[in-house]
Amino acid sequence: MLLEDAAEQLSCHAAKISRIESGRSGIRPLDLKALLDLYGVEGAREREGWLALARDGRRQRWWRVLEDRLPQDFLDLIGLEDEVAECRGWQPGVVPGLLQTVDYATAVIRGGAAGPLTEEQRTRLQVRMERQKVLNRTEPDPLKVWLVLGEAALRQEVGGRTVLRGQLLRLVDVAQLPNVTLQVLPFTAGAYMGGPAPFLMYQFPPPSGLDVVLLENLTSHAYLEAPADTAHYGSVFDHLRAAALSPLDSQALLGSLAEELAVHTQEGASG
Numbered sequence: 001m002l003l004e005d006a007a008e009q010l011s012c013h014a015a016k017i018s019r020i021e022s023g024r025s026g027i028r029p030l031d032l033k034a035l036l037d038l039y040g041v042e043g044a045r046e047r048e049g050w051l052a053l054a055r056d057g058r059r060q061r062w063w064r065v066l067e068d069r070l071p072q073d074f075l076d077l078i079g080l081e082d083e084v085a086e087c088r089g090w091q092p093g094v095v096p097g098l099l100q101t102v103d104y105a106t107a108v109i110r111g112g113a114a115g116p117l118t119e120e121q122r123t124r125l126q127v128r129m130e131r132q133k134v135l136n137r138t139e140p141d142p143l144k145v146w147l148v149l150g151e152a153a154l155r156q157e158v159g160g161r162t163v164l165r166g167q168l169l170r171l172v173d174v175a176q177l178p179n180v181t182l183q184v185l186p187f188t189a190g191a192y193m194g195g196p197a198p199f200l201m202y203q204f205p206p207p208s209g210l211d212v213v214l215l216e217n218l219t220s221h222a223y224l225e226a227p228a229d230t231a232h233y234g235s236v237f238d239h240l241r242a243a244a245l246s247p248l249d250s251q252a253l254l255g256s257l258a259e260e261l262a263v264h265t266q267e268g269a270s271g
Contacts, residue, residue: 009034015223081098084212088201093153095158100170101163101170145179146183168257172254186253201213211230212224
């Protein structure tokens with residue numbers, strides 16, 4: 001039985017089936033029943049044993065308490081980040097959620113609207129902050145992250161200058177983590193491969209070593225797993241990191257931009 005066959009049965013991506021089969025991901029009882037049928041498991045006692053394990057496994061996932069308030073594709077994204085070994089990606093216009101401060105994330109989620117967050121927006125904020133714990137987890141090892149950020153993402157005054165400065169200082173701090181590499185693609189780099197579309201590439205630990213490319217849009221997520229797709233995005237990422245500033249120069253730019261904002265904020269207050 002191929003992963004693709006099981007994935008087609010559950011209308012999901014093969015990476016999800018790989019995580020389930022290797023014990024790195026929980027599974028809904030309804031989906032498990034479908035897989036048991038597909039794999040020819042017919043004994044009532046054996047089936048109930050698998051279902052009991054599935055129920056226990058799901059209780060151990062922190063996001064399960066929010067399950068009814070989150071779309072399934074977003075739950076899949078959280079599961080990916082909780083279980084993969086490495087994450088590489090390109091974000092041209094906004095600081096990625098894994099690295100956002102609370103104030104910056106609040107401004108992004110609010111989307112320029114005034115007033116307090118709605119219940120759904122508060123849930124999104126809560127989840128975004130919880131997701132960041134993969135950077136400092138101890139079991140398994142912390143998620144290895146290598147991100148290339150467009151300079152525009154560092155200059156867009158999301159939430160205002162004070163909020164952006166706090167976000168830049170957060171990036172300076174997180175770049176000191178041994179499992180995090182940040183690079184900035186400056187405006188002076190000119191044209192570059194990949195264009196303005198952001199993407200993330202996740203790699204599972206051995207034995208699967210499976211690669212998954214995540215593409216996000218305004219309403220959902222798309223997962224690409226075909227070798228041709230993952231190889232293409234891997235090549236694009238290699239070109240982007242080669243064109244970007246070095247990690248040390250990127251940190252220097254982050255600090256410089258934060259200082260510029262501090263000066264502008266002080267001038268504005270005195271004026």
